[in-house]
Amino acid sequence: MYQDNVIRPRMTDSPAFLGGTAAVVFAAACLSGAGQSGLGGLLAPVVNSLSAPALRTVAVALTLALAFTANIHLIGKLPLRGQVIAVWTELLLLFLVFFDSFDLSYSFIGTKVGFMITQGVLTTVYVSAISIAFAFVFALLGSTAKLSGNGFAVAVASFYTSFFRGVPLLIQIYLIYLGIPQLGYVVDAIPAGVMALSLCYGAYMTEIFRAGIMSIPKGQWEASRALGLTPWHTLSRIILPQSMRLIIPPTGNQFIAMLKDSSLVSVIGVWELMFLARTQGRAEFRHLEMLITAAVLYWALSFVLERVQAHLEKRFNRAHR
Amino acid sequence: MISPTAQPSTALLSPGPLTTGPIVSVQDLKKWYGPFHALKGIDLDVAVGETVVICGPSGSGKSTFIRCLNLLEDFQEGRVVIDGQPLTREPAAVAAIRRSVGMVFQQFNLFPHLTVLENLMLAPRLVHKTPEQEARATALAYLNRVHIGAQADKYPDQLSGGQQQRVAIARALCMRPRILLFDEPTSALDPEMVKEVLEVMGELAGDGITMLCVTHEMGFARRVADRVIFMDHGQIVEQGPPGQFFDAPQHPRAREFLSQILSH
Structure with a gap:
């Protein structure tokens, strides 16, 4: 304020x-x-x-x-x-x-936390990182398709965003993991999880990209046209580079959100942080210990990413005042 | 006047006309925005090398008219031929016309993410496939010609309004257009920056490029224009050489417009 x-x-x-x-x-x-x-x-x-x-x-x-x-x-x-x-x-x-007040066993946490970081945090981070990269591509394609004058592209893109924004991510994960094998292709848990996360977040980010593209003043399009640039060059050289400045910060936000939503792929047996939190404590009835450890690790990850994002935002603003 | 540092102007301009007819020919151009009749039949021939100033009250359709000439606006009726090329909405025809027509906007519309030099080199590289070295040399020559060679590596935001508009003029010139359209090029400028832009435009007119300028700068029109056109309500109401137009306007609306714009 x-x-x-x-x-x-x-x-x-x-x-x-x-x-x-x-x-x-x-x-x-x-x-x-x-x-x-x-x-x-x-x-x-x-x-x-x-x-x-x-x-x-x-x-x-x-x-x-x-x-x-x-x-x-x-x-x-x-x-x-x-x-x-x-x-x-x-x-x-x-x-x-x-x-x-839960009367936690800290020694139990101590024996498990190393594995939760080397296996769980690592898997969570790399699943999220790969997914956000794919989501970025889907969002780029989705937003340009939605804004194009091509009926097929508009239809496919709006169907895509409508479905993947309208259906819970958990169901999408099951549908991909259990559904694609019906077509004769067996997918492993990690590729299925990455696919679900990137398709879902790509759909959300399509709207971010669309807003970013639409925020570029009309004059930029007109100047490009008056200079004789093709529509492709106008988009790739003039419009998209400028919209990136507006797109990158909310994309960082989406990455932090995805980091936590990636916990949903634990249901198909990916050994990421949430999966370990649910399974490691089971044998000794130490559920709360593991859940709290996972909560702290997720929080710490988000905290680091928030810092990185704030730094990125500052840099993008400095380049273009 | 051309600055002594600039290259001989003939080297920087396109080859001369192949025909002796008008380089811009507009017949009965009509445009509607929905029910609003914006242009009510414009007829205009512009000779090679001519400098035409278009003035008139706001809402008279003058900007709309010149934006029709490179199809930034479409129109419903009429015939436009530019440099021998009829203007249709077909991609090849539009591409040909946009290659021979340069445009300078009120809001400059420089590309803020590119340096001045990159702004100038982009279109020649992409559209004309000019080799990088040659595009750079041309860009620097035009920057010198608009007297801002020293700013080549800055970003547009780091320049004053007047400098930005001169970059925009140089950017248009780098495509070696045969016709330059100016859409109120000084209206967004602080008063002390207007002069430097008008001077550059005056030098260009002296070099023989064909220019159509929508502007309220009546001093510029009187000094530089070969012909002044007065538009009102989507029509050309009066036209003539600046001396005649300013000293003895015929039409009452032109007289009223001039008395208002010159009295302040």
């Missing part, structure tokens, strides 16, 4: 806001029976002496409300960057407490 230069009084300094927040937290904690929850256990040394359950809940709720309100009041005094770091840290800590 475009910030105004006006300095408004901080909301987190206003007694009315702080009081209201405290009241809401207190009420919510009371209604949810905070005294009986794990939080009650944490405060047990203090509140245990209060034998009446209702009194215990009130005490816990009051503590919670005061702690929360004091917290936002204090963080509110920091500059923006400090606020972001402080809140991130707090949310992360809460997350860790939440995970820790």
